[in-house]
Amino acid sequence: MSYKEKIARRAAAEIAPGQVVNLGIGIPTIIPRFIEPDFPVVVQSENGILGMGLPTVRGLEDRNLIDAGGSYVSILPGASFFDSALSFALIRGGRLDIAFLGALEVSETGDLANWIIPGKYAPGIGGGMELAQKARRVVVTTTHTTRDGRPKILRECTLPLTAKACVHTIITELAVMAVTPSGLVLRELAEEIGVQEVLEKTGVPLTVPKGTIPVF
Amino acid sequence: MSYKEKIARRAAAEIAPGQVVNLGIGIPTIIPRFIEPDFPVVVQSENGILGMGLPTVRGLEDRNLIDAGGSYVSILPGASFFDSALSFALIRGGRLDIAFLGALEVSETGDLANWIIPGKYAPGIGGGMELAQKARRVVVTTTHTTRDGRPKILRECTLPLTAKACVHTIITELAVMAVTPSGLVLRELAEEIGVQEVLEKTGVPLTVPKGTIPVF
């Protein structure tokens, strides 16, 4: 299992029965692989779908049925289609239980930066800002560090924010961390990962609760 | 034919083929009687109908199909139903060609007062303010004077306005008048009505064009 799959599998466990969730681009798109087929969850897509299922079986693609990332998808019984205004009404109006989002940087107070690197990467805003700011819970799925090994979890984001104080939980290939009023708290460790490694690769103090840390 | 029917019949002649119109309460509701069955007009109702037809034939009323005044109505081929937000989007967004409205008072500059008599009559606002302010044309259908003979067409309205400078045409049991940048202009006279009577019953100067005034 790749590190992305590990993160996605752990992220899937965040979903409570009956919740409405949105899966951002990147790692979140593979979360559905780790949801049991009969688990009651409703997946929303910004382009106007509620009740998305798995990616379409090859050869059965429907030219009118893609997700917000452009992939051909299937729908489940009870699905509905709607326009872009209603789609974001759902997001901003408080009916989205969890947004799973990728990150360039996350701060210890839950600020999220994931849409722009000035001068380098500026493809636009998309739906991410509304998802980050208005989902009832934001779960960030990300590698713990950048490709060149620098921490992505920082005291303060250096990149322009997507939304302030929006992240509730961070899931990486090393750990699950919660954003709390008293800072980041280690909740779980990945298999075969030690506390020390996580502390070293995190750019901010991380509270380690007493007792055994659960492993995922 | 009653004076209301005369006004309604003349009002019906204001509609050009293909137009979208809204019929306010009172005299406007009887306009459809004077539209030829095959004349292409689309009647909108604020409660979410486009393509209304005549009142329902007695005994065939549909409990789910009323107009904004509460009367049971029929629909024509090509009709559609929608919510109250879209219904007023259509009105405010410039897709309503004519609103036919009643009046308590109209000013010579086209101000309309028809929703409140402070201390006496204040049932609310309804859709009238949006119809008056945003229809592409507002045609007022009204008796020329109040029940006690005072002019309804005034230099300035004394009652709180519904909308300012919104009325294009006034149709009464005596005359058809246009609101123009240089004041009110007499366009047509009702059968057997003389210019003098109209001038006397109008509370403001009325320009009478040279030549024969058409009769309706």
Place this chain on the structure above:
Amino acid sequence: MIDKTCQWERLDRYFADGQTVMIGGFGVPGTPFLLIDALLNSGASGLTLVKNEANEDHMGISKLIETGRARKLITSHLGLNATVIGMMNRGEIEVAFYPQGILAEKIRAGGAGLIGILTDIGIDTILKTEKQIIEVHGRPAIVEPALRGDISLIHAAVADTMGNLIYEKSARNFNPLMATAASRVIAEAERVVPAGELDPDHIHTPAAFVDHVVPIPRLTEEYGVLAHHVV
């Protein structure tokens, strides 16, 4: 499979004194008469009601108002309800009027997580009194804050068990707007079908907005054709 169907007996727990309650309908069509009765029977009082109009005397939300259960009514027009107009004139209920389409937009904005809308409707009238006015591109605009409820009571023609709703004809009106604009959305439905039976392109209110679906056992007389409106 998610199942939001709910029995009438369970509704009591959702109602409380002082709530803001949005109620669908424009006249009889779309008014959730049985949910209104449930609210009435719950005993909740001090309510703020949001509805296009107050139904007609002794019907629908007029019953809540006549029994003194509503502190305030946010509405558009009361032309067909002399009883409530009388109560308003005697100061027995506070009434806030909005242009019909602006009321719709305020509710929609609440549902859409907006802070409000900017409009010029009423800009030259007494309506602008006590409104916040700003300038946008050199043009005056009335600020109309978004409106949300604690509860919305919705009438649907068809629902599925997951909470997708379809309305019929002119019974749609304010229902789909209010179904987005409250913390708890309760829909009564004339017919409830299993999830998957409705065409996803025909659904008017997607399931995520709806918390409870209550099947209507039998349409009562109030839902029928009103004899005095038959011409």
Place this chain on the structure above:
Amino acid sequence: MIDKTCQWERLDRYFADGQTVMIGGFGVPGTPFLLIDALLNSGASGLTLVKNEANEDHMGISKLIETGRARKLITSHLGLNATVIGMMNRGEIEVAFYPQGILAEKIRAGGAGLIGILTDIGIDTILKTEKQIIEVHGRPAIVEPALRGDISLIHAAVADTMGNLIYEKSARNFNPLMATAASRVIAEAERVVPAGELDPDHIHTPAAFVDHVVPIPRLTEEYGVLAHHVV
């Protein structure tokens, strides 16, 4: 009977230099490729385009942009179009980005005859720079003015001859919003049926919003499944 069907050859007269053109679609679904070709062939230039994204390189509105016909693009995200991102970075086209749902709301507000909307989206980000900010009930709100076009180009699955439109699945997206928000609304339709054939409860865009319906003779390759998006 009103008949808004229109032949492709007649479209030329509706296009002009400098127009603001709204174009439906989110990716391939709902993008009116043939209407975009008609606009391209008309020779109109100096256009301001409004679309969720710029399609992908060499497809849809990317063709208009790549041929230098658009002065400005109002959009949400260009992640799948490196060509247009390159042109933007070289200053060959002006691009204004909005959060996707706020772009939708601005267009909807234009269609609904509002002056604008008030939102807190982006209030703690660089987005608020150069925005008008007001306070509503003690809370900061970004003023987002309404957006309208001279023309909207819409793709419908089914239209009737009067101009009622029905969209299919995720091809709905921005189409019903843009269909309310321009002085002239042109819809291409995969199937055109006589007025009266569509269920009035299933119509997504009522006829009054639509000026012209152009029947699609045959769906071209661009409307099909994109091989590089098949997993």
